[in-house]
Amino acid sequence: MTDECRKILRVLSGETLTPPPLWLMRQAGRYLPEYRETRAKAGSFLDLCYTPDHAVEVTLQPIRRYGFDAAILFSDILVIPDALKRNVRFTEGHGPEMDPIDEAGILALKPEGIIPHLTPVMETVRRLRRELPAETTLLGFCGAPWTVATYMIAGHGTPDQAPARLFAYRYPKAFEHLLTLLAEISADYLVAQIDAGADAVQIFDSWAGVLGEKEFEAFAVRPVARMIASVKARRPQARIIAFAKGAGYLLKTYRQKTGADAIGLDWSVPLAFAQELQKDGPVQGNLDPMRVVAGGKALEDGIDDILQRLGNGPLIFNLGHGITPQADPANVARLVERVRGWGN
Numbered sequence: 153m154t155d156e157c158r159k160i161l162r163v164l165s166g167e168t169l170t171p172p173p174l175w176l177m178r179q180a181g182r183y184l185p186e187y188r189e190t191r192a193k194a195g196s197f198l199d200l201c202y203t204p205d206h207a208v209e210v211t212l213q214p215i216r217r218y219g220f221d222a223a224i225l226f227s228d229i230l231v232i233p234d235a236l237k238r239n240v241r242f243t244e245g246h247g248p249e250m251d252p253i254d255e256a257g258i259l260a261l262k263p264e265g266i267i268p269h270l271t272p273v274m275e276t277v278r279r280l281r282r283e284l285p286a287e288t289t290l291l292g293f294c295g296a297p298w299t300v301a302t303y304m305i306a307g308h309g310t311p312d313q314a315p316a317r318l319f320a321y322r323y324p325k326a327f328e329h330l331l332t333l334l335a336e337i338s339a340d341y342l343v344a345q346i347d348a349g350a351d352a353v354q355i356f357d358s359w360a361g362v363l364g365e366k367e368f369e370a371f372a373v374r375p376v377a378r379m380i381a382s383v384k385a386r387r388p389q390a391r392i393i394a395f396a397k398g399a400g401y402l403l404k405t406y407r408q409k410t411g412a413d414a415i416g417l418d419w420s421v422p423l424a425f426a427q428e429l430q431k432d433g434p435v436q437g438n439l440d441p442m443r444v445v446a447g448g449k450a451l452e453d454g455i456d457d458i459l460q461r462l463g464n465g466p467l468i469f470n471l472g473h474g475i476t477p478q479a480d481p482a483n484v485a486r487l488v489e490r491v492r493g494w495g496n
């Protein structure tokens with residue numbers, strides 16, 4: 153019954169729906185006053201992620217407000233380094249920080265106990281599946297090994313991930329070991345989310361765009377392909393969206409090489425190229441989040457272009473990256489109304 157009523161699952165199986173179903177990356181977040189309220193109650197950001205009562209509440213907030221076709225589990229890609237005891241912290245105004253890892257640190261990483269550490273996340277998933285409307289797809293997620301590794305090596309966010317790129321050239325063996333370990337843990341984590349009730353999962357490779365061609369193949373394609381093969385071998389029904397932000401032309405073979413069911417597109421992907429990619433299967437994206445901040449004609453034109461060019465094939469309407477804190481919730485309501493009104 154579920155595949156029939158969950159529109160996003162239908163698109164992930166290759167159907168074209170008019171209007172396309174939609175959700176927004178980072179749809180639960182600081183642009184919503186109710187999120188800021190729960191966030192203040194929770195204490196630290198990690199407490200918010202690991203307290204099912206709070207995590208369920210913030211996941212449901214954008215569903216109540218806008219009725220999106222998917223809810224995305226509220227958590228963070230950095231719970232994996234946290235489970236690996238890297239001393240992850242989120243301090244106001246600093247973004248995420250953790251202890252930077254070196255060669256010896258990588259070799260000393262212990263992959264045991266990761267899934268037990270993440271038990272509260274699975275509890276959140278189980279409760280969400282019970283509480284969500286039957287037609288709402290529940291998405292689980294994790295970070296791709298490359299993106300998670302960039303934070304583990306630098307110890308914080310950087311504009312171009314130079315520390316991780318340099319580390320990969322200097323210490324190729326240790327770096328490969330880190331990617332392999334993250335791919336294995338992350339595949340187990342996705343399987344656990346699926347078993348807890350996630351209908352589909354998304355792999356976020358937010359920093360794929362800083363890689364050269366060979367490095368994209370080795371650090372973005374290969375580990376994600378291994379993860380997807382591992383998840384699908386164990387859960388053949390699993391549907392997987394892979395989002396390699398900034399990958400551009402390299403997306404041409406990304407779906408086929410990784411085995412992803414759908415690929416996420418950032419806003420820099422030209423729509424003519426997106427149409428090519430859509431011939432091979434479903435795509436998700438790709439409105440510039442700044443159009444949601446700007447509102448008005450910028451918002452409407454951006455939405456219309458995507459619907460006109462990609463709306464006649466399998467499309468999950470989304471942003472090209474996460475919604476930002478300065479977005480006006482009223483503009484999100486306008487976006488939903490415009491997408492839902494298309495083709496009627």
Ligand code: CP3
Pocket residue numbers: 176177178179180181182191197224225226227228229230242247248293299309356358474
């Ligand atoms: O609504 C959703 O999309 C679900 C929740 C979600 C969060 N992070 C919550 C969050 C998801 C899917 C993520 C993924 C994530 N986290 C990524 C990949 C996607 C992307 O945006 O590129 C990355 C790179 C991270 C790491 C991370 N977490 C950063 C760099 C930051 C700081 C930047 C920022 O926006 O503040 C976070 C913190 C974070 N994760 C917040 C939220 C709502 C804001 C923190 C807060 O509320 O104080």
